[in-house]
Amino acid sequence: MYQYNDFDRDFLAERNAQFRAQVERRIDGSLTEDEFKPLRLMNGLYLQLHAYMLRVAIPYGTLNGGQMDVLADIADKWDKGYGHFTTRQNIQYNWPKLKDVPDMLDALGEVGMHAIQTSGNTIRNVTADHFAGAAKDEVADPRPTAELLRQWSTDHPEFQFLPRKFKLAVTGSANDRAVIKAHDIGIRLLNRDGEAGYEIIVGGGLGRTPMIGKVLRDFLPKADLLPYCEAIVSVYNLLGRRDNKYKARIKITVHENGIETIRELVEERFALLKPQFGGVDQKMLKSIEAEFAAPEFKTGSVASFKDAYHTDPVFRSWADTNLTAHKNDDYSIVSISIKKHGETPGDATSAQMREMAAIARKLAHNELRISHEQNVMLPHVHKSHLPEIYARLKAVDLATANIGKISDIIACPGMDYCALATARSIPVAQQIATRFDELKLEHEIGDLKIKISGCINACGHHHVGHIGILGLDRAGVENYQITLGGDHTETAAIGERAGPGFAYDEIVPAIERLIEAYLGHRDSADERFIDTYRRLGLAPFKAALYPEAKANAA
Amino acid sequence: MSKPFTPKVVTANALLEGDVVYLTVDDQWSRHLSEAEVIEDEAHGDLRLLDGNSQPDVVVGVYLIDVALEDGAPQPTHFREEFRTRGPSNYDHGKQAELV
Numbered sequence: 003m004y005q006y007n008d009f010d011r012d013f014l015a016e017r018n019a020q021f022r023a024q025v026e027r028r029i030d031g032s033l034t035e036d037e038f039k040p041l042r043l044m045n046g047l048y049l050q051l052h053a054y055m056l057r058v059a060i061p062y063g064t065l066n067g068g069q070m071d072v073l074a075d076i077a078d079k080w081d082k083g084y085g086h087f088t089t090r091q092n093i094q095y096n097w098p099k100l101k102d103v104p105d106m107l108d109a110l111g112e113v114g115m116h117a118i119q120t121s122g123n124t125i126r127n128v129t130a131d132h133f134a135g136a137a138k139d140e141v142a143d144p145r146p147t148a149e150l151l152r153q154w155s156t157d158h159p160e161f162q163f164l165p166r167k168f169k170l171a172v173t174g175s176a177n178d179r180a181v182i183k184a185h186d187i188g189i190r191l192l193n194r195d196g197e198a199g200y201e202i203i204v205g206g207g208l209g210r211t212p213m214i215g216k217v218l219r220d221f222l223p224k225a226d227l228l229p230y231c232e233a234i235v236s237v238y239n240l241l242g243r244r245d246n247k248y249k250a251r252i253k254i255t256v257h258e259n260g261i262e263t264i265r266e267l268v269e270e271r272f273a274l275l276k277p278q279f280g281g282v283d284q285k286m287l288k289s290i291e292a293e294f295a296a297p298e299f300k301t302g303s304v305a306s307f308k309d310a311y312h313t314d315p316v317f318r319s320w321a322d323t324n325l326t327a328h329k330n331d332d333y334s335i336v337s338i339s340i341k342k343h344g345e346t347p348g349d350a351t352s353a354q355m356r357e358m359a360a361i362a363r364k365l366a367h368n369e370l371r372i373s374h375e376q377n378v379m380l381p382h383v384h385k386s387h388l389p390e391i392y393a394r395l396k397a398v399d400l401a402t403a404n405i406g407k408i409s410d411i412i413a414c415p416g417m418d419y420c421a422l423a424t425a426r427s428i429p430v431a432q433q434i435a436t437r438f439d440e441l442k443l444e445h446e447i448g449d450l451k452i453k454i455s456g457c458i459n460a461c462g463h464h465h466v467g468h469i470g471i472l473g474l475d476r477a478g479v480e481n482y483q484i485t486l487g488g489d490h491t492e493t494a495a496i497g498e499r500a501g502p503g504f505a506y507d508e509i510v511p512a513i514e515r516l517i518e519a520y521l522g523h524r525d526s527a528d529e530r531f532i533d534t535y536r537r538l539g540l541a542p543f544k545a546a547l548y549p550e551a552k553a554n555a556a
Numbered sequence: 557m558s559k560p561f562t563p564k565v566v567t568a569n570a571l572l573e574g575d576v577v578y579l580t581v582d583d584q585w586s587r588h589l590s591e592a593e594v595i596e597d598e599a600h601g602d603l604r605l606l607d608g609n610s611q612p613d614v615v616v617g618v619y620l621i622d623v624a625l626e627d628g629a630p631q632p633t634h635f636r637e638e639f640r641t642r643g644p645s646n647y648d649h650g651k652q653a654e655l656v
Contacts (some may be wrong), residue, residue: 029572031613049616051636052643052650053574082649097649100572346646417636418644426639428646478634 003064003369004149004293006114013157014111017118021045022104029101044124044162046117047103050421056095056103057120058110062130062148062172063091063372063379067359069113070370074355080106085355087340087348089412089463090169091129091372092120096419118156123164125155125235129171131179132373135296136335136381138327142191142198144174146291147227150283151189154228161235165242166250168235169207176492181374183215183494184208184466186252187234189227198224204234204264205256208460212496213253216261218268226276228283233272237264297367297382299330304385310392317392319445320403325388328381334388336366336380337373338395339402339410343439347413347431348376357398361391374463375412377405408443408450408517409435412463416456416473417480423456425473425480426506430454433510438517447517450531451490466490468532469516470497471509482509484516486543487535498540500547512547519546562622564601565592565630566608567640568615576640576651577615579608585615587655589641594623594630 006014021041028038042048046057058073065073073093077085080102081095088094098106110116119126128148135143151170155161161168173180174191182188188203200222206215222230238252241259249258256264310317326335338358341347350358358378362370365387371379383391395401404410411434414420416427431454438444453467457474464470470485481503488497504512517531523542524534535543566579577585578592586592595601601620608618621637623630632638643650 029613035571035612035616049569049574051640052576053569082647096644098574100574349646417639418646426645428644432646475636480635 003066003145004290010114011111014114014116017045017116017157018104018107018111021107025100025104040122043121044118045103045107046120047098047100048121048421050096050419051417052419053097054100054103055419056098056106056117057088058093058095058115058117059120059127060091060093060115060372061152062128062134062145063132063374064130064134064145065115065370065372066368067363067370069115070355070359070362072109072113072115074352074359076106076109077352077355079109084349084351086346086415087350087372087376087378089374089376089414089461090120090127091132091374092127093372094415096415121167122162123166123168125151125158125161125164125168125170128152128155129169129180129185129374131173131175132371132375132377132379133179133326133335133381134174134371135294136328136333137175137177138329139177140174140329141176141193142174143294144172144180144189144191146287146294147189147191147200148172149290149294150228150287151231153286154231154283161239164235164239165244166247166252168238168252170231178490178492178494179373181463181466181490181494182206183492184212184463184490185215186238187231188215192221194221200224200227202230202234205253205261206494207251207253208463208465209251210248210458210460211251211254211257212460212465213257214494214496215253216256218261218265225281225284226272229275229279230268230272232275233268236275237267237271241267297369299333299382300384301332302384302386304332307385307388310389314389317389320392320401321388323403323407323445324405328383332385334383334385336383336388336391337405338378338380338400339404340377340400341404341410341435342399342402343404343409343435344432346428347411350378354398354400357394358400361394365391375410377410404435404444406449406451407445408438408447408452410451411435412451412453412467414455414457414462416454416462420456422459423473424458424475425456425482427454427456427462427471427473430471430473430482430506430509434513437510437514441514443517443521446527447521448527448530451488452513453488453490463490464488465496466494467497468530468535469513471513474503476503480506482506482512484512484547486516486540487532489532500540500544501551502548515546515549516543519543561596561598562633563625563630564595564620565589565623566595566601566604566618567592567621567637568608568618571612571614571616579604583607583611585611587651589623589632590629592630594625595620
């Protein structure tokens with residue numbers, strides 16, 4: 003993985019020193035809050051409901067054991083012993099004190115991490131497929147591209163005051179695990195007639211006005227990536243609306259101007275920019291690519307895995323649910339569930355973080371990934387290590403066999419933490435997971451994506467959940483709207499609203515009725531919830547959600 | 557006829573810790589809603605909001621919240637403010653743990 007060079011280290015040290023001085027000036031009264039707020043946001047520091055929150059970037063979700071250890075140390079030293087992994091592959095600390103934040107940033111800087119551009123109207127943390135570099139179905143590793151974009155966008159002088167925030171995602175596989183169609187720019191690596199390049203998608207996004215991104219270029223030669231992205235962002239920087247915050251994202255710019263107009267403007271701008279890059283970006287990309295060389299895969303017997311698989315049904319259940327095919331047949335990708343039934347989705351204790359780091363170092367080529375689904379991956383595990391890894395994970399409550407199932411829920415922090423939230427998300431996720439665990443129905447139900455947001459900004463990706471839940475404030479009471487049929491993959495779709503919302507104590511029973519309807523209507527155990535929904539449409543699910551409406555109509 | 561005035565309290569977050577705080581009669585900031593000054597008329601509310609805002613080196617994000625008096629003690633009328641008096645629902649953190 004990418005190692006910081008002297009330039010990166012110096013830049014970060016200087017930036018942290020500047021922020022330390024800014025915090026001091028805020029505390030001694032030389033800076034007002036109005037002056038300080040944009041400065042703290044640029045460095046990832048928010049003020050939430052009960053405390054400050056520091057959002058730390060984990061670029062494209064990749065980190066090593068040493069970095070994970072520091073995340074654990076920070077949680078113990080300056081927070082409450084845990085961290086929250088987010089849908090942008092970041093980690094958030096919910097309880098830092100203002101005066102401690104510069105020390106936290108220095109500690110991060112020691113291991114090449116930072117919180118820059120995790121807020122504000124800038125290009126945010128670049129996300130990528132969490133199976134990058136390991137997946138069997140991958141055309142190429144998306145992380146060198148993501149790292150090039152990170153370097154280009156970090157402190158980019160032209161793009162520090164965009165009309166609104168700007169999010170990039172990169173996938174190297176046709177099977178999209180990075181939700182690229184719900185990003186301002188989505189990038190997919192591909193090969194055409196032996197030539198490497200990119201499909202460029204623009205104008206996707208969730209939030210108040212959800213939109214599926216549109217193809218801006220179906221094939222962009224590899225060497226053109228940075229000038230082309232710079233052209234897109236600079237066109238948006240001028241054309242994007244600054245009069246109305248709710249119409250400021252590029253999805254609205256694309257929608258209002260039309261994809262053809264945007265394409266013409268981008269191509270015009272690209273023609274000007276392309277000569278200015280002069281190939282230096284491609285030289286950088288070459289050296290970045292070398293840093294992402296695959297680890298030296300070990301060879302050896304995988305018999306211990308096969309034995310455990312055949313003799314231990316609990317291990318087998320976990321292996322069936324939490325392992326994904328690796329490009330090397332003797333290897334597996336391990337998904338560590340941070341979704342134990344009844345716990346907060348995405349929250350890991352410092353002890354759990356340290357154990358994951360230790361496992362990665364000893365048994366998984368010292369690599370870890372954070373997924374946008376708020377889980378942690380060990381991307382490269384020789385199958386002979388799987389029984390030991392399972393046992394170690396189990397000992398720290400990290401062996402829940404629920405990846406991709408009903409309790410593997412994305413939930414934003416909601417009104418338990420977030421100042422923008424209109425309702426709580428976390429307890430709804432906890433109760434759904436607990437309820438279906440009690441019913442022992444999780445594996446019977448099969449693959450299902452539930453995604454919960456505590457406000458219309460959709461950090462919990464509810465629009466693209468098979469079942470989406472949106473928490474709102476209706477006349478001073480929490481109320482939850484259900485959407486159905488959303489899809490976050492290459493066949494991305496926005497879910498359809500099922501009908502009136504449900505009160506806090508009605509939402510879990512409503513989900514239970516939905517699942518009962520699905521189990522009753524599916525044509526076989528192999529038909530997933532989303533497939534049954536696509537086959538039958540909203541009607542049978544609506545009838546299950548609103549039985550009294552049906553009774554009244556009869 | 558205008559709507560009857562709902563009693564109010566001035567709230568904010570402490571600059572250094574981020575804690576939820578409430579303005580008291582003597583211009584201090586308390587962690588306890590029970591110690592807050594309950595404002596009974598609109599003009600006084602506007603004035604106290606200005607007073608709260610005049611301490612930018614102590615607090616951030618000053619605003620008024622609606623309260624109802626229960627046995628003489630102010631209680632928030634909106635669930636968001638109720639959560640702010642307690643802390644998050646997923647852990648025993650925040651005021652619910654610190655103020656017992």
